[in-house]
Amino acid sequence: MENTTTVVIGAGHAGLAASHFLTARGLDHVVLERGEVANSWRTERWDSLRLLTPNWQSRLPGHHYGGQDPDGYMTMGEVVEFIDRFAARTRAPVRTGTTVTSLRRTDDGYHVTTDRGELACRTVVIASGACNLPAVPKLAGAVPGTVEQLTPFDYRGPEALPDGGVLVVGASATGVQLAAELHRSGRPVTLSTGEHVRMPRTYRARDVLWWMDAAGVWDQRYDELPDLTRARRLGSPQLAGTPDRTSLDINALTDMGVELVGRAATVRDGEVLFSGGLRNVVALADLKMDRLLNTFDEWAVVSGIDGDVKPPERFEATRVPERTRLRLDLRGGEIRTIVWATGFRPDYTWLDVPVVDGKGHLNHDGGVLDSPGLYALGLPVLRRRRSTFIHGIEDDARDVVDHLSGYLAAGR
Amino acid sequence: MTTIDSIDNGVNVQALLDAREALKASPEAAQFTWRSTTRWENGVHTTSTVKDFAGLGAEQTHKAEATFTADHPEVFAAEDHGITPIEYLLVGLGSCLTAGVASVAQNRGIQLRSVEATIEGAHDIRGILGADSDVRNGYNGIKVTFAIDADASKEDIEALVAQSQKRSAVFDALTNPTDVTVEVS
Numbered sequence: 001m002e003n004t005t006t007v008v009i010g011a012g013h014a015g016l017a018a019s020h021f022l023t024a025r026g027l028d029h030v031v032l033e034r035g036e037v038a039n040s041w042r043t044e045r046w047d048s049l050r051l052l053t054p055n056w057q058s059r060l061p062g063h064h065y066g067g068q069d070p071d072g073y074m075t076m077g078e079v080v081e082f083i084d085r086f087a088a089r090t091r092a093p094v095r096t097g098t099t100v101t102s103l104r105r106t107d108d109g110y111h112v113t114t115d116r117g118e119l120a121c122r123t124v125v126i127a128s129g130a131c132n133l134p135a136v137p138k139l140a141g142a143v144p145g146t147v148e149q150l151t152p153f154d155y156r157g158p159e160a161l162p163d164g165g166v167l168v169v170g171a172s173a174t175g176v177q178l179a180a181e182l183h184r185s186g187r188p189v190t191l192s193t194g195e196h197v198r199m200p201r202t203y204r205a206r207d208v209l210w211w212m213d214a215a216g217v218w219d220q221r222y223d224e225l226p227d228l229t230r231a232r233r234l235g236s237p238q239l240a241g242t243p244d245r246t247s248l249d250i251n252a253l254t255d256m257g258v259e260l261v262g263r264a265a266t267v268r269d270g271e272v273l274f275s276g277g278l279r280n281v282v283a284l285a286d287l288k289m290d291r292l293l294n295t296f297d298e299w300a301v302v303s304g305i306d307g308d309v310k311p312p313e314r315f316e317a318t319r320v321p322e323r324t325r326l327r328l329d330l331r332g333g334e335i336r337t338i339v340w341a342t343g344f345r346p347d348y349t350w351l352d353v354p355v356v357d358g359k360g361h362l363n364h365d366g367g368v369l370d371s372p373g374l375y376a377l378g379l380p381v382l383r384r385r386r387s388t389f390i391h392g393i394e395d396d397a398r399d400v401v402d403h404l405s406g407y408l409a410a411g412r
Numbered sequence: 413m414t415t416i417d418s419i420d421n422g423v424n425v426q427a428l429l430d431a432r433e434a435l436k437a438s439p440e441a442a443q444f445t446w447r448s449t450t451r452w453e454n455g456v457h458t459t460s461t462v463k464d465f466a467g468l469g470a471e472q473t474h475k476a477e478a479t480f481t482a483d484h485p486e487v488f489a490a491e492d493h494g495i496t497p498i499e500y501l502l503v504g505l506g507s508c509l510t511a512g513v514a515s516v517a518q519n520r521g522i523q524l525r526s527v528e529a530t531i532e533g534a535h536d537i538r539g540i541l542g543a544d545s546d547v548r549n550g551y552n553g554i555k556v557t558f559a560i561d562a563d564a565s566k567e568d569i570e571a572l573v574a575q576s577q578k579r580s581a582v583f584d585a586l587t588n589p590t591d592v593t594v595e596v597s
Contacts, residue, residue: 265589277583277588287570
């Protein structure tokens with residue numbers, strides 16, 4: 001059987017960054033990839049999607065955006081090209097078209113089974129992504145068969161949907177973006193929203209993610225957060241990487257003509273029932289946004305840049321109609337399609353090491369799993385808030401490979 | 413200047429935080445059953461009693477049995493021995509949200525001086541009378557207004573009220589559908 005020191009599972013930005021640091025330390029390894037480099041970005045994204053982070057923030061170890069539009073947002077094609085170039089530049093030992101079907105612990109390391117053979121190794125870095133499968137709530141099972149149901153994995157653009165009304169469930173980044181696009185396609189859109197994270201695209205004339213970076217919010221360490229579980233499960237903020245840099249919050253969608261309803265609670269007798277608690281989820285999001293903006297303003301004063309940026313601003317409270325619908329008949333023909341923008345989850349069905357919790361997430365301490373020599377990278381808030389984003393991987397991969405290397409050295 | 417240690421809203425937040433941690437490991441102990449028994453008196457007058465409940469893996473008992481009288485007002489051609497059942501929902505919501513405000517305030521180090529919630533439920537009684545089948549039986553809407561005097565900014569007080577709703581059992585029970593089974597023994 002083939003032997004190597006380290007197997008990296010996944011050749012996205014995380015696996016390739018791990019490979020970069022493994023190479024720098026002279027550690028023999030392979031990167032196994034089920035499809036091609038940056039596979040999820042190639043095959044599991046809708047056509048109009050752009051990164052939420054501005055181009056200048058797209059950074060991998062030794063690899064930066066070099067184009068003419070630092071404040072713009074990469075299309076999926078550009079993301080794939082960016083990661084492809086990184087893979088080529090680092091000469092990562094990637095084996096494409098190789099799907100891991102099982103990972104088992106052995107006496108001296110791990111046994112990796114793939115659809116193209118088996119490997120033995122001392123250490124493993126799981127970099128298979130956080131969004132392998134759409135998370136769809138159980139109530140989807142009770143939706144009448146006459147209504148078409150889609151997840152973001154099935155969605156490429158509005159043209160494939162039947163004409164007529166669309167219910168978009170979920171108001172994180174995916175939900176608000178698809179609601180806007182479907183509305184612009186001429187389909188009446190109803191948006192069902194539970195808890196969400198509201199953010200303006202720009203604040204004091206700077207990208208809101210510039211503030212997150214500059215004010216140090218993204219530097220917060222995972223072991224210093226008051227509620228790490230919540231931070232790791234939080235939905236993406238209501239942002240879109242559109243060239244006009246406009247905000248895509250609920251008020252923007254209301255102005256377009258999207259109808260707002262509460263969180264989808266259940267489907268009963270062909271009707272979907274919505275929570276009457278909409279006003280509070282909206283109030284929570286407004287309050288949290290204001291707290292975040294206060295953090296930015298305080299940092300601006302303390303850091304002495306207050307005079308260099310535009311004055312502080314506050315945004316209109318989210319408008320909720322006097323009456324929102326609490327029920328919607330799915331048999332009447334008004335809604336032809338439901339889009340479940342209800343989040344994603346990782347897939348660890350191939351992982352035969354007991355490190356997955358009851359909710360299907362890895363139990364890990366900053367990427368270090370409770371199984372010697374086993375590591376994870378590329379998960380939300382893995383070691384810092386920044387970990388959720390492409391440019392968060394450099395510090396995480398360095399730290400995790402340091403730990404891995406120390407583990408190997410101690411075992412020699 | 414008030415410190416977190418010196419503020420006291422009378423809520424043992426530490427016990428609640430400890431319970432939260434303990435119940436993460438043993439979800440079966442977190443399964444509670446609340447009970448109430450209603451006896452018909454006469455007309456639309458009833459008496460309900462609440463004493464026992466189950467939780468933490470055992471039968472539990474309140475310190476004392478509580479009794480609640482319900483009836484309907486004279487404008488409903490009833491004798492008005494007590495409040496109407498739908499008013500009990502307002503009682504439940506107001507007490508739950510107010511308790512939540514006190515707990516969250518304690519946890520956030522905010523000293524409360526007074527809290528008063530005023531709750532109004534808009535009810536079109538043509539529903540229960542069967543006068544118009546398009547009108548629902550229950551509330552068309554409920555409005556809660558809090559007057560809170562505390563050592564905190566307006567934003568912090570709004571955040572208290574928002575967090576209280578987020579963690580309220582009765583708010584959830586009223587705003588989301590609940591499966592209800594009614595049988596005859």
